[in-house]
Each structure stands twice: as C-alpha cells, then as structure tokens.
Amino acid sequence: MLLLVVEVMIMLLSAHGFQQGSVKVMSNVFRQQRLFLSMMSKRLEVRPVLDDVERISFGKAAKRRGTGSRAVPHRLNADERVEFNLAKKRKYLLMRGSGWRHERGDSPLANLYRLYCDATEIVAISVRRGLQPDGAAVDEVVVDFSPLRTTNVLDLADAVKREASLLPSLIGIQDFSSVDLLGWANEEVNLEEDTIWRIPALVIVGTFTERKDSRSLAETCAKMMCLNGGGGGGGGGGDVKRVSEIEGNDKAEEEEV
Numbered sequence: 001m002l003l004l005v006v007e008v009m010i011m012l013l014s015a016h017g018f019q020q021g022s023v024k025v026m027s028n029v030f031r032q033q034r035l036f037l038s039m040m041s042k043r044l045e046v047r048p049v050l051d052d053v054e055r056i057s058f059g060k061a062a063k064r065r066g067t068g069s070r071a072v073p074h075r076l077n078a079d080e081r082v083e084f085n086l087a088k089k090r091k092y093l094l095m096r097g098s099g100w101r102h103e104r105g106d107s108p109l110a111n112l113y114r115l116y117c118d119a120t121e122i123v124a125i126s127v128r129r130g131l132q133p134d135g136a137a138v139d140e141v142v143v144d145f146s147p148l149r150t151t152n153v154l155d156l157a158d159a160v161k162r163e164a165s166l167l168p169s170l171i172g173i174q175d176f177s178s179v180d181l182l183g184w185a186n187e188e189v190n191l192e193e194d195t196i197w198r199i200p201a202l203v204i205v206g207t208f209t210e211r212k213d214s215r216s217l218a219e220t221c222a223k224m225m226c227l228n229g230g231g232g233g234g235g236g237g238g239d240v241k242r243v244s245e246i247e248g249n250d251k252a253e254e255e256e257v
Helices: 002-020 023-040 050-057 078-090 108-120 154-165 211-225 247-256
Strands: 093-096 124-131 137-144 170-176 203-208
Touching: 050 108, 078 093, 078 108, 093 108, 108 124, 124 211, 137 211, 154 170, 154 203, 154 211, 203 211
Parallel strands: 093 124
Antiparallel strands: 124 137, 137 203, 170 203
16 A cells, blocks of 8 residues: 555656756655655665675675675775775765776676665665777766665656756666566566675666766765665664765866776
8 A cells, every 4th residue: 555655646746847847846856756765665684784795895704694695796905995985975986987807807896886775775876987089088877776676666767867868968878777678577586585686787877978967967866866875784874975075085086087
C-alpha cells in the first residue's frame, strides 16, 4: 500500500515539474522523489557496513563474509584514497577516465565508491574526466541508481536527463537505468539478497565538452539525491557538507587534468 501511495505522489510531483518547466521547481520535485525513495527503503542485511568498506580499501578481510570479492578489486593506492575521502564529503567521485588500473584489471576506486554508496544508501555519482586528441575536455557523468536497491527509478532518471539537457555543452546522453534496457531478465537481478558487485549498474551517462558543466550536473545530482549519505551501514558521519566547503581541496586536482 505504501509503495502505491509513494508512486502516486511521485507521478503528481513529476507532472507538476513538467507544467512549471523551471529548474527550481524541478529541483524541488527531485528532492521529494529522493525523500519518498528513502521512505520506501529498508535496511537490507546484504548492505555492507562502513567498517568493512574501510577494511577492504586497505586490502584487509571484511568482518562480514561476502562483502568483497577476489575477482572485484577494492584496495586503493595513496592517490585513490585521497579522492575517495573527498568523494565521501562531496557525494560524487572524480576520476581520470574510468579509473582503470592496468595491474588490477579494473577500477578499485570506482568499485569501492559504489560499495560505499550501497552502505550509505545513496546514488553512486562519478565524473570521468577525459581529453580529446586536440586537448579539449570530454567528460562523462555517470549516475548509478543501483545502490538504492530498487527498480523504481524512472522518475529520478528522467529528472537527471532533464537537468543534463539544461547544460549547454551536453553532446549526448545514454539511458541504461532499467534492467530491461540492459537486457537482463527481472528474475536475474535480486536487489534484496545479492551483493552490490553482483548487481548490474543502472545508470544515466551524460557526455560534456565543458568541465564546468560535468561538475555542475554531478553537484546538482549530489545535492538532490544524496540526502541521507553517511548515515547508513552502521557508522559514518551524519551531515552532508556543502560542495562549496570542499571545492578548495579539489581545485589543484582539477587544474591538472
């Protein structure tokens, strides 16, 4: 019954957002949608605890069996740890490209941040910064809804796409936010029992030629959708710091890429 009520309220709010057509109203709708998803969510035992997220980031064994996997690297190097700690504050990850490390055959930083988002029950947002052959920026903003552990993200996905469309340097947007779009059968995805690294990423990917626009979308999504970050998983801080408070820490790194 609660699910039905929430879905009706989301539909009404979404319709209101379309009618008004303003960024401010759309932002309020977005916040309400995220709040309703928080009301729907329940504390699933499969979610990792923050202590274990920290432990496996150093290559230590998790206390809870199944948190990590030898096939999915999570151990960070020194540079990745700096970014991971910043990402926990700003609520989105900044990476050079996909964060791929050849010696690990994967991206430990992206894997660990997704695990952290699962523990804290927030959307996993990342900015993958790249360069074209002529030196111009080409960034991807990836918004992954899978840590919410619900397939009811259609309205959130539409809101991300609307926010992205307002930014002038957007050159493309891809929607892989549903199990169907990924080509999976619903019965293949167990959101309540599978660890996050077994669950497909349900993402919206926006591509931008201006770094300020990619950061703008990431910041907007973080402020709107990561309302309860840091409170889940049996530990962590409570309050979400404003992005402006930590921009000074990011400035030097931003100028390097």
